[in-house]
Amino acid sequence: MKRKKVALKYKKERVVFSDVLPYETPLIFSNRNFYRFLVKYNIRIESNKLYWDANMPDGAFESLKLLLGVDANLLKANGNCNVENHKIRIPFSYKIAHKHDKFRELAIIHPFNQIQMVEFYDKYKYLILHYCNQSHYSIRRPDKVACYFYYKDRLHEQLLGKKVDSKEEFMNEYENLKSYFSYQKYSNIYKFYEDYRYQRAEKKFNKLLKFDIQDCFNSIYTHSLVWATLGGIVQGKNAWFNKQHNNTFGDEFDDLMQRMNFSETNGIVIGPEFSRIFAEIILQKIDRDVYNKMNAKGAFLKKDYECYRYVDDYFLFYNDEEIKNQILEEFSLGLREYKLTISDSKTKVFEKPFVTDITIAKQKIDQLFAENIKIRIQQEVILDDLDEDEKDVADVSERESDLNKDKFSSFINENRSLYINPNAFNAKFKGLIKESEVEYKSVVNYSLAKICSKLEVLLKKFDARFKCLTYYNQHTEGLSTDEVGQCVKLRKQDEKSLTNFITSMLDIVFFLYSNNKRINTTLKVLSILNVVILYYKNNYQLKKEKFIRFENSNIDIVFKKIQDEINLVMQTTPFNPNTQLEAFYLLLAIKEMGVDYGVSDSIINKYLNVVCKGSKPKECSFWNVLLISVLLHYYSDNEEYKDNLKFLKDVIIAKIKGVEKQQRSLSTELTLLKMDILACPYLDDTYKKSVLKLFNVTEDKVQNEIIEYAKKQKSWFVKWKGFNMNYEVNAKVSQEVYS
Numbered sequence: 001m002k003r004k005k006v007a008l009k010y011k012k013e014r015v016v017f018s019d020v021l022p023y024e025t026p027l028i029f030s031n032r033n034f035y036r037f038l039v040k041y042n043i044r045i046e047s048n049k050l051y052w053d054a055n056m057p058d059g060a061f062e063s064l065k066l067l068l069g070v071d072a073n074l075l076k077a078n079g080n081c082n083v084e085n086h087k088i089r090i091p092f093s094y095k096i097a098h099k100h101d102k103f104r105e106l107a108i109i110h111p112f113n114q115i116q117m118v119e120f121y122d123k124y125k126y127l128i129l130h131y132c133n134q135s136h137y138s139i140r141r142p143d144k145v146a147c148y149f150y151y152k153d154r155l156h157e158q159l160l161g162k163k164v165d166s167k168e169e170f171m172n173e174y175e176n177l178k179s180y181f182s183y184q185k186y187s188n189i190y191k192f193y194e195d196y197r198y199q200r201a202e203k204k205f206n207k208l209l210k211f212d213i214q215d216c217f218n219s220i221y222t223h224s225l226v227w228a229t230l231g232g233i234v235q236g237k238n239a240w241f242n243k244q245h246n247n248t249f250g251d252e253f254d255d256l257m258q259r260m261n262f263s264e265t266n267g268i269v270i271g272p273e274f275s276r277i278f279a280e281i282i283l284q285k286i287d288r289d290v291y292n293k294m295n296a297k298g299a300f301l302k303k304d305y306e307c308y309r310y311v312d313d314y315f316l317f318y319n320d321e322e323i324k325n326q327i328l329e330e331f332s333l334g335l336r337e338y339k340l341t342i343s344d345s346k347t348k349v350f351e352k353p354f355v356t357d358i359t360i361a362k363q364k365i366d367q368l369f370a371e372n373i374k375i376r377i378q379q380e381v382i383l384d385d386l387d388e389d390e391k392d393v394a395d396v397s398e399r400e401s402d403l404n405k406d407k408f409s410s411f412i413n414e415n416r417s418l419y420i421n422p423n424a425f426n427a428k429f430k431g432l433i434k435e436s437e438v439e440y441k442s443v444v445n446y447s448l449a450k451i452c453s454k455l456e457v458l459l460k461k462f463d464a465r466f467k468c469l470t471y472y473n474q475h476t477e478g479l480s481t482d483e484v485g486q487c488v489k490l491r492k493q494d495e496k497s498l499t500n501f502i503t504s505m506l507d508i509v510f511f512l513y514s515n516n517k518r519i520n521t522t523l524k525v526l527s528i529l530n531v532v533i534l535y536y537k538n539n540y541q542l543k544k545e546k547f548i549r550f551e552n553s554n555i556d557i558v559f560k561k562i563q564d565e566i567n568l569v570m571q572t573t574p575f576n577p578n579t580q581l582e583a584f585y586l587l588l589a590i591k592e593m594g595v596d597y598g599v600s601d602s603i604i605n606k607y608l609n610v611v612c613k614g615s616k617p618k619e620c621s622f623w624n625v626l627l628i629s630v631l632l633h634y635y636s637d638n639e640e641y642k643d644n645l646k647f648l649k650d651v652i653i654a655k656i657k658g659v660e661k662q663q664r665s666l667s668t669e670l671t672l673l674k675m676d677i678l679a680c681p682y683l684d685d686t687y688k689k690s691v692l693k694l695f696n697v698t699e700d701k702v703q704n705e706i707i708e709y710a711k712k713q714k715s716w717f718v719k720w721k722g723f724n725m726n727y728e729v730n731a732k733v734s735q736e737v738y739s
Helices: 012-018 032-040 058-068 111-131 156-160 166-170 189-193 196-204 224-229 233-241 249-259 273-296 321-337 357-372 396-403 405-412 422-436 440-474 481-514 519-537 552-572 587-593 601-608 625-635 639-657 668-679 685-693 700-713 725-733
Strands: 003-007 044-046 049-051 080-082 092-099 102-108 140-145 148-152 181-185 207-212 305-310 313-318 348-351 375-377 416-418 540-542 545-547
Touching: 012 032, 012 111, 032 111, 044 111, 058 111, 058 668, 058 700, 092 668, 102 668, 111 140, 111 181, 111 249, 111 273, 140 273, 189 196, 189 305, 196 305, 196 313, 207 321, 224 249, 224 273, 249 273, 273 305, 273 321, 305 321, 313 321, 357 422, 357 440, 375 440, 396 440, 405 440, 405 481, 416 481, 422 440, 422 481, 440 481, 440 519, 440 540, 440 545, 481 519, 481 552, 519 552, 519 587, 519 725, 552 587, 552 601, 587 625, 587 725, 601 639, 625 639, 625 668, 639 668, 639 685, 668 685, 668 700, 685 700
Parallel strands: none
Antiparallel strands: 003 148, 044 049, 049 080, 092 102, 140 181, 207 313, 207 348, 305 313, 375 416, 540 545
């Protein structure tokens, strides 16, 4: 699939897109409007001073106070104030499913700290690059400030059935960045397994030791970054004792990480890219120390061993057991100095050939897909045998050239088959997992990504004939009576065949999902649903004419299948206060299909284990801001959910009241919640004023200014109206940054 290269117009504020949010947020949530607000009013923090455009409107100025949680008395109209004593904030931490009965805790930092991170990157970007290029082992590290991004053309034009303008396709260039820096050498661990480095190491060495760091991010002691950047433990602690560390790069990074985490020194926030950079700097120092010590012992990299580290996962290739033991010992000692340890449960030795159970399982999955997911055309030409270049999407003019009479004649003479048995496929998949002795979670994301990719290519191949048949179904001039009849017949056959195939594919997708309901897996499912919904929902626009792509009956079959499967997910998933987000992200796909395919209020309430009608919320801890936002977006102004909306409004008030008044402005979660409530078009002004009062905004004039500005802003973090799932799915999963 072709990738297109776009030059970035550099703006330092792009850090809030790329490096401060976890990946696992709902598609409606982003920093896009927050970014625009910062740029528009030149809002920044430098040397403990907050600056802004002194000419900003009153509503924007009052919103700035509310957004940053800075004492209103400090913010005068002169465009700056000292915020030295207002830096400590409480991050919003939320849990997602990770392993069976285990959760991963992710964090979003306060908008105030996000602005600080913008200035930190801008001030220290070259030092970050310096400290992240010390290790001979690291294979995922910042290499340079990104100056381009690449995006994959995910069949947008074909699926939409029309030409897409550049604004919709690219958005604003820097608004879809995955990271502020470009990375070397691998953006994903699977690329390492497929690379010549891995294969070269396998040729040279007979054994492979894999190990990682026990609970790495939760175990990092923030002061250890100061030690790592001042030359090591001894030098760092001496500098610390003599107070020679103040105002250094390490000291500022340490201080910032603490301030955004409520002054916590044990552990760092998990999820944002800057946390991986923080860990990378410490691990780079440990890597370098081990490398130097092994050189001193006469064991040399690439001669006596090969060692690679991807974030906190290590791969050590070797022949000599003594060298392996020495390296492992040096890593154990080096990590211990920084309060880190090797995970014994994840330390494993492999002998040549270095094929893990997961690798074997993925190979079998590839074979299973190749044998079952395909479209046969004419003389047994299998879609999956096409070269990658043949799978690329042609431009609009090339596709419309398929509408000529010669193409039509060749298409109607093709013999096509498109079929899959979901029950047989699912049974084979279960057997494959059993034989390979791997966990579902290890291969489900891979399998769903594979399905999405194959589905896109399949639709492209299917569309070549179907588009032509659709065109000549309406433009019959020059066709014989037999050709017209055959055209109508084949078009109906193709439409029915594809609809049956898609419903079977959805059976497979939700079968895979049912065994591993995690956020990443949900996002993969949403990617697949996006392709299906986009294709069935849109019509052709050929030669400036509109052509109906599918009959309503077939659209209804597919959309009803998606509705039923999501309903089943919510009905069969037991209530767990720690894993509500996983299934609720799917509501975004439901809403994309329209009001006729909704999930009933009773199913939602049962899933949440609540009674909404005539009831008051008793316990609000699991109602986090992301869950509330998804529900508000889904309920919108739909009369069917009026009781649910009323209950949710009570939840929001109870949630805010449950936090001490002096901590409300420091809480990231409440800050995100209050700003999005103010912009939400489904909540009335009276309710919004009651929320503002809970944050000590009591003057009616100021309340009105804030509410009116929020209406103009339309969104702070949640996209309330104009949500485009295709736009957001591709912003989430299809961007890759390389320079």
